[in-house]
Amino acid sequence: MFKSLREKLNKAVSKLSEMVYLKGSKGETEESREDIEDTTAKEKRAESLAGDVKKEDKKESKEKVDKNIGFFDRFRITKTIKRVLGKEVVLTEEDVEEVLEELELELLEADVAYEVTEKLIQSLRDQLIGRRIGPKEDPEEVIREALKNAIKEVLSQKTVDIYQVIEEKKKRGKPTVILFVGINGTGKTTTIAKLAYLLKKKGYSVVLAAGDTFRAGAIEQLEEHGKRIGVKVIKQQRGADSAAVIYDAIEHAKARGIDVVLADTAGRQATNVNLMEEIRKVVRVTKPDLVIFVGDALTGNDAIIQAEEFNKAVNFDGVILTKVDADAKGGAALSIAYAIGKPILFLGTGQRYEDLEEFSVEWMIDKLFNGRE
Numbered sequence: 001m002f003k004s005l006r007e008k009l010n011k012a013v014s015k016l017s018e019m020v021y022l023k024g025s026k027g028e029t030e031e032s033r034e035d036i037e038d039t040t041a042k043e044k045r046a047e048s049l050a051g052d053v054k055k056e057d058k059k060e061s062k063e064k065v066d067k068n069i070g071f072f073d074r075f076r077i078t079k080t081i082k083r084v085l086g087k088e089v090v091l092t093e094e095d096v097e098e099v100l101e102e103l104e105l106e107l108l109e110a111d112v113a114y115e116v117t118e119k120l121i122q123s124l125r126d127q128l129i130g131r132r133i134g135p136k137e138d139p140e141e142v143i144r145e146a147l148k149n150a151i152k153e154v155l156s157q158k159t160v161d162i163y164q165v166i167e168e169k170k171k172r173g174k175p176t177v178i179l180f181v182g183i184n185g186t187g188k189t190t191t192i193a194k195l196a197y198l199l200k201k202k203g204y205s206v207v208l209a210a211g212d213t214f215r216a217g218a219i220e221q222l223e224e225h226g227k228r229i230g231v232k233v234i235k236q237q238r239g240a241d242s243a244a245v246i247y248d249a250i251e252h253a254k255a256r257g258i259d260v261v262l263a264d265t266a267g268r269q270a271t272n273v274n275l276m277e278e279i280r281k282v283v284r285v286t287k288p289d290l291v292i293f294v295g296d297a298l299t300g301n302d303a304i305i306q307a308e309e310f311n312k313a314v315n316f317d318g319v320i321l322t323k324v325d326a327d328a329k330g331g332a333a334l335s336i337a338y339a340i341g342k343p344i345l346f347l348g349t350g351q352r353y354e355d356l357e358e359f360s361v362e363w364m365i366d367k368l369f370n371g372r373e
């Protein structure tokens with residue numbers, strides 16, 4: 001998960017901290033060189049004082065001194081690798097520019113949206129240029145923290161607490177209606193089943209609405225999930241009005257005191273004017289409490305473009321990104337909330353019902369910096 005993005009971020013941290021060490025050890029190296037010269041001069045003085053030293057011996061002793069310098073230099077280098085700053089370092093624009101430019105390209109390569117990339121780089125510039133790093137600080141930690149802060153800024157959208165919405169509706173004796181929209185094959189139906197499974201585990205009663213009346217096999221697919229997780233599915237025949245099916249499910253939930261209605265819809269391309277008009281109608285008629293856009297993380301920037309189109313059409317409340325288990329890039333997960341201005345609520349992380357991860361900034365940061373695979 002997010003392997004390529006993680007590698008790119010870590011590479012930038014390494015490069016920047018390497019630069020800090022180099023800068024912070026310069027004075028020390030010069031000092032040590034003076035020490036070495038001092039030692040050499042002393043030894044030479046000792047040699048000439050001895051007076052009767054033969055030429056051969058002199059040569060031998062010079063080799064010895066050279067060897068010592070070599071060893072001394074190596075020792076100094078080892079000391080640098082041990083990561084100790086010799087003096088305070090103040091980062092300049094010149095210091096960070098090259099690495100940040102490289103990082104910018106790499107982020108774009110990892111499908112991080114352009115505006116998000118710009119925002120991240122700007123935030124790093126703001127935090128790093130002029131930053132003083134003292135000998136007691138760990139440069140790598142300082143840089144990593146700056147990067148984490150930048151990422152936190154782009155991920156921190158005002159989120160929706162789905163459980164709070166459910167609880168509030170419950171208090172008023174009404175079911176919460178959640179509508180799922182998105183293009184074909186992104187994982188809407190699977191995600192509905194996963195969320196139903198999760199809500200059931202949390203003690204809520206759930207009913208599913210087979211609102212995809214368009215695709216062959218869609219109703220049966222949802223029914224199969226319903227059977228497996230023990231949740232009722234409200235359906236009509238294929239070709240029926242999607243809004244009517246969802247309306248039925250809401251009535252069913254009201255009559256039986258069911259807490260949540262999860263409504264499936266057919267996948268549609270945002271460019272299909274008729275189908276986009278249809279989804280608008282579904283929203284108008286069924287008045288869902290939450291509309292969730294389901295996007296496929298593997299499609300990277302396309303997921304963001306699709307989300308923009310759907311947002312224009314139905315003004316959704318949040319995003320669920322699926323297939324992040326197979327997504328090495330991570331750009332969509334990092335970008336979509338900032339680019340659209342809507343929070344990610346969950347992430348689909350596999351094909352099992354359990355594979356639905358509640359999104360949090362901390363979770364994402366952890367995966368980006370400490371993840372393994």
Ligand SMILES: Nc1nc2c(ncn2[C@@H]2O[C@H](COP(=O)(O)OP(=O)(O)OP(=O)(O)O)[C@@H](O)[C@H]2O)c(=O)[nH]1
Binds near residue numbers: 184185188265268326
């Ligand atoms: N690896 C992985 N696969 C997923 C995930 N979510 C869904 N899938 C798979 O994606 C494929 C499509 O899932 P569906 O739920 O049928 O997608 P959909 O959006 O309902 O598709 P349409 O109804 O045709 O528009 C299925 O094979 C799912 O198993 C996920 O989080 N990880």
Ligand SMILES: [Mg+2]
Binds near residue numbers: 265267
């Ligand atoms: Mg489906």
